[in-house]
Amino acid sequence: xxxxxxxxxxxxxxxxxxxxxxxxxxxxxxxxxxxxxxxxxxxxxxxxxxxxxxxxxxxxxxxxxxxxxxxxxxxxxxxxxxxxxxxxxxxxxxxxxxxxxxxxxxxxxxxxxxxxxxxxxxxxxxxxxxxxxxxxxxxxxxxxxxxxxxxxxxxxxxxxxxxxxxxxxxxxxxxxxxxxxxxxxxxxxxxxxxxxxxxxxxxxxxxxxxxxxxxxxxxxxxxxxxxxxxxxxxxxxxxxxxxxxxxxxxxxxxxxxxxxxxxxxxxxxxxxxxxxxxxxxxxxxxxxxxxxxxxxxxxxxxxxxxxxxxxxxxxxxxxxxxxxxxxxxxxxxxxxxxxxxxxxxxxxxxxxxxxxxxxxxxxxxxxxxxxxxxxxxxxxxxxxxxxxxxxxxxxxxxxxxxxxxxxxxxxxxxxxxxxxxxxxxxxxxxxxxxxxxxxxxxxxxxxxxxxxxxxxxx
Numbered sequence: 072x073x074x075x076x077x078x079x080x081x082x083x084x085x086x087x088x089x090x091x092x093x094x095x096x097x098x099x100x101x102x103x104x105x106x107x108x109x110x111x112x113x114x115x116x117x118x119x120x121x122x123x124x125x126x127x128x129x130x131x132x133x134x135x136x137x138x139x140x141x142x143x144x145x146x147x148x149x150x151x152x153x154x155x156x157x158x159x160x161x162x163x164x165x166x167x168x169x170x171x172x173x174x175x176x177x178x179x180x181x182x183x184x185x186x187x188x189x190x191x192x193x194x195x196x197x198x199x200x201x202x203x204x205x206x207x208x209x210x211x212x213x214x215x216x217x218x219x220x221x222x223x224x225x226x227x228x229x230x231x232x233x234x235x236x237x238x239x240x241x242x243x244x245x246x247x248x249x250x251x252x253x254x255x256x257x258x259x260x261x262x263x264x265x266x267x268x269x270x271x272x273x274x275x276x277x278x279x280x281x282x283x284x285x286x287x288x289x290x291x292x293x294x295x296x297x298x299x300x301x302x303x304x305x306x307x308x309x310x311x312x313x314x315x316x317x318x319x320x321x322x323x324x325x326x327x328x329x330x331x332x333x334x335x336x337x338x339x340x341x342x343x344x345x346x347x348x349x350x351x352x353x354x355x356x357x358x359x360x361x362x363x364x365x366x367x368x369x370x371x372x373x374x375x376x377x378x379x380x381x382x383x384x385x386x387x388x389x390x391x392x393x394x395x396x397x398x399x400x401x402x403x404x405x406x407x408x409x410x411x412x413x414x415x416x417x418x419x420x421x422x423x424x425x426x427x428x429x430x431x432x433x434x435x436x437x438x439x440x441x442x443x444x445x446x447x448x449x450x451x452x453x454x455x456x457x458x459x460x461x462x463x464x465x466x467x468x469x470x471x472x473x474x475x476x477x478x479x480x481x482x483x484x485x486x487x488x489x490x491x492x493x494x495x496x497x498x499x500x501x502x503x504x505x506x507x508x509x510x511x512x513x514x515x516x517x518x519x520x521x522x523x524x525x526x527x528x529x
Contacts, residue, residue, distance in 0.1 A: 075101060076181035076189075077173040079166055080528035086161035091169045092528060093178055094154040094186055099142070102155045104176045105129055106140055120144035128157065128169050135168045136160055150186055151193030184525025188518070191510060198510025198521070199227045202464055205525050206289065211333055212340045215289050218461050226460050227467075230278070231505050234271050238502045241267055245491045245498075261485045264494060268481050271501075275475045278460070282468045285461030287372070287449055291333055291340035295367045297395065298377035299387035303405040306432035307377055308345040311336070336442045339449075344371070365394070373445065374400045377432075378418055381409045392421045401444055402427040408434050466521075470504045477501035 075095025081088070093101065099116045106115050108126040118124060121143055128135045139158040148154040159165050174180060182188075184205075191201045203222035210216035221227075241264055248255035296304045311334050330345040346364030368374055374395050378388065402422060404415050408431040415427060426444050430437030462468055477500040484493045506512050 074185075075178050076185050077170060077178035078181035078186070078528040079170055080156075081161070081166070083163055083166070085163060089159045089161040089163075089166035091157045091159065091166060091173065092154070092181075092186065093157075093173055094148070094150040094152050094189060095178070096152065097177055098153040098155045101173055101177045102140065102157070105135075105172045106138075115140060115142065118142055120147065128159075128172060130168070130172050130175075135172060136165045138169070146193065146195075149195065150189040151195045152189060181527060182523070183527050184522030184529060187525055187529055188522040191518075191522075196223075197228050198513070198518075199231075199464075199467065199508055200225065201510075202466075202521065203227075204529065206463065208526065208529065210289075211291055212288070212335050212338055214338060215340070215463075218285070218288065218463065221460055227462075228509055230274065230460070231508055234274055235502055235505050237267055237271060238498050238505075242495050242498045242502070245495050249492055257491050260491060261488075264491075265482065265485050268478050268485075272475055272478050272482075275471050275478070278462050279468060279471050279475065281460065282462045284450065285463040288340070288461060289463040291342035292372045292445065292449060293370065294341045294343045294373045294375060295364075295371040296343065296345050296375045296377060297364065297368055297391055298405075299379070299385070299391065302377040302379040303432045304345055304377050307375065307403065307405065307430070308332075308343065310432045310435050310438065311341070311343060336438075336445065339442065339445055341373075341445075368394065368398070372399065373448070374398055375441075376400055376402045377405050378402060378413065379406055380404050380411045380413045380415075380429075381406045383412055384418070384421070389421070396423050399448060400425045401441065401448075403437070403441070404429045405432055407431045407436060467508050470508050474501040474504040477504065 073096060075093065075097040077091065077093040080090045080092045103114065103116050105128050106124075106126055107129055108115070108124060113124065113126075115124065119142075122141070124140045124142070126138065126140065128138050136159045141156040141158070143149070143154045143156075145152040145154070157169055159169050187196075187201045187204055190196050191198060200223050203219045206219035207216060207223065210219055244255070245257070245260075245264075248257045248260075296307055298304045308330065312332060313334075332343055334341050334343055344367050346367055376391060376395055378384075400422075402418065402425055404413075404418065404427055407429045415429070419427060428437055428440045428444060430441065462471070477497045480497040481494050481501075484497070503512055510518070
């Protein structure tokens, strides 16, 4: 915590503005050594907090850049320490030069996530809020962004703290009653604590149940496009992307490997994988592509099976239909702009009741129907209801499940008629598990591991 750290907080490519951030007990003294105000009379060390100042950054007599310097004094800064942000011109050389000047004058290079780690250790945010900072940076759609912002504002902390306050209150009551049975009675207490534990478990399970949808929102629906060669898979990929990303030719077997992209359909993120056409082949490279396609299909949340309506079903189609029979599938009756050879009702005979949508990937027709069906399959209206919080962090989900298991043991102790002191052990286990979500009672190595996944400068 005594380190004064510095890092570039914006992307390293030419842009309008680049920001170099510095935080620590010596931040103002270090910037004083290299900053000169426009008049040359202002001492940056004495300016009020949360103010911006125009001047230059110098290396001796050499001007490195014209800058705006923002000063934020602790404890009312992001990190809780004295913090300086230097807004430079966005050229790579200019930003790098300012950073090197800070490092030469006493700052040290920040580790990944060290600014946010300082904020956590200084009590400016709990661990769930710190983790949500990276979720905001990595958000792939509007709802993922909004959910992460809810967590940063404290929505998860508030719910966890409410449950923990209830559990610690009841634990303290039991211990007080055991220490002073003459003045504090536990008669009928099992029924009372049972209601509280039931309510707590309902709140916890509600958060756990949001995890699946939360991950789909955060990471996107892993969607694999399958079909025989030349069925129009790459054309579909390009239609979904809105650009010519995949190579499209009339030659069967053009796609030899998987091609992955993230796309957004009306706010729904798809992690979409275009695959090699599935067919029997002696071509070694194509065979590897087919194997990868089948592996991707086994790991998919959703399979888009592209059926070529301009050709009859063949053994390649039948093989794919047998593979995907028990999986979440949407069948796309493709090339609807051509005279059909394959009857849609014939295709339906070989399905397990999956939805069939008529599309023309070439003419970009059918996209709206596909989007509607994906929303129906995966969200069932839940997204439209604007649930205010989804659990999107596996660590949080695991700790919630651990807390729920501990509370289930309390319920078992109550039903078995065990003495009240048995309750406190499991109540405290649940209390500690929930506390780990907020960053309480965590080992230093786990904290370091969490923040090491952050980007440098955040």
